[in-house]
Amino acid sequence: MLSSSDQTSAPVEAAVVLPAALHARPAGQLARTAMGFGCSMWLEHAGRSVNPASVLAVMGLGAVAGATVTVRAEGPEAERAVAELAHILRTAE
Amino acid sequence: MTSSVGIVFVSHSAELAAGLVRLTAQIATGDVALAAAGGTDDGRIGTSYTRILEAIRQTDRGRGVVVLADLGSSVLTVCTVLDDHPRSDVVMVDAPFVEGAVAAAVSAAGGADLHAVAHAAREARHAVKF
Numbered sequence: 001m002l003s004s005s006d007q008t009s010a011p012v013e014a015a016v017v018l019p020a021a022l023h024a025r026p027a028g029q030l031a032r033t034a035m036g037f038g039c040s041m042w043l044e045h046a047g048r049s050v051n052p053a054s055v056l057a058v059m060g061l062g063a064v065a066g067a068t069v070t071v072r073a074e075g076p077e078a079e080r081a082v083a084e085l086a087h088i089l090r091t092a093e
Numbered sequence: 094m095t096s097s098v099g100i101v102f103v104s105h106s107a108e109l110a111a112g113l114v115r116l117t118a119q120i121a122t123g124d125v126a127l128a129a130a131g132g133t134d135d136g137r138i139g140t141s142y143t144r145i146l147e148a149i150r151q152t153d154r155g156r157g158v159v160v161l162a163d164l165g166s167s168v169l170t171v172c173t174v175l176d177d178h179p180r181s182d183v184v185m186v187d188a189p190f191v192e193g194a195v196a197a198a199v200s201a202a203g204g205a206d207l208h209a210v211a212h213a214a215r216e217a218r219h220a221v222k223f
Contacts, residue, residue, distance in 0.1 A: 028120035028199050035203035054213075055120065055199040056192055056220035 012079050013072040014086040019093075022063040024055075026092035031055040033084055039075030041085070052085055097201040098210045099126040099152025102194055103145055103162040103171055107132035110163075117194050123202030126152040140170040149174070149183055157182035157207030159197055159214060163190045184211055192217035 020026070022045075034041055034053035043052040045067060050057035052071065063069050069089060073081040100117075104110035110131030118127060128148035133139040145160075152158050160175075162168045162185060171185050184207070186193065193214035200213035 024116075024120045024195070025122070028122060028195075028202075031199045032121070032123060032203045035200070035205065053203075054196070054216075054220070056196050056217055056222075060221045060223060062223050 009074070011072055011074040012082045013070055014082050015068055015070045016086050016089040018063055018065055018067050018069060018089060019091070020065050022058060022061060022067075022069070022089070022092065024059060026088065027055050027058040030058055030085060030088050033088060034081070037073070037077055037081040039073045039078045039081050041081055042072045043085075044070040044072065095204065096154035096156060097123070097125045098156045098205065098207050099128070099149070099154060099158040100194070100197050100201060100210070101128050101130055101145065101148040101152055101158060101160045102190070103140060103148075103160060103167045104129070104131040104190070105138050105140060105163060105167060107136065113191065113194050116191075117198035120195055121198035121202035125198050125201045126154050127198060128152045140167045142170055142174055145171055145174045146178065149178075153183075157184070157210075159201075159207065159210050160185040161188055161190060161193050161197065161214060182207055186211045186214040188214040188217050192220055192222075196220070 045061045045063045071085045102110045102113045110129035128151045130144040130148035196217040197214040200210045
């Protein structure tokens with residue numbers, strides 16, 4: 001049974017142009033949300049890839065306003081994870 | 094939502110510990126039990142056995158407490174408190190003070206258990222800042 005999106009095996013990804021720097025507060029929000037998902041997740045920026053559930057790693061990317069970051073997930077609920085994480089990135093203040 | 098793991102910040106400086114509570118509360122943005130135990134009982138630079146014990150009690154919501162200490166005698170005073178009041182669900186973690194605090198608080202806000210919160214704090218040592 002592979003019809004449900006929860007069974008997705010192909011990686012899902014979304015690119016987001018950051019409206020604001022990925023500093024402490026949005027990084028914290030991103031990490032908290034990511035922790036709620038059981039799939040594998042990556043946040044990519046400037047050739048580096050980190051676990052979005054790690055607030056320190058996310059801050060360490062040093063992504064500034066206007067930069068493009070890509071959120072990627074694979075496994076259970078990957079689509080929902082990418083949608084929610086991308087939403088946080090898109091609305092970061 | 095179930096209650097979070099508690100986190101106590103022990104510092105020689107009351108301002109440093111209190112500032113860390115404010116900072117981590119902003120980043121973690123959740124209902125996390127955080128408490129500062131900074132300075133001596135009479136407000137000088139140093140550590141206080143009673144302040145640490147009180148902070149542990151304050152943050153204990155039944156899911157355990159992680160204690161982070163800044164330096165030297167903070168660590169020793171925490172050891173004395175934990176020796177006198179041994180509990181398997183109250184642990185001191187060897188971690189960088191600020192980074193460990195942020196990582197632990199976000200983890201606790203996300204609903205992680207004691208083991209995972211302690212692990213997040215410990216792993217902060219390996220985080221690349223820039």
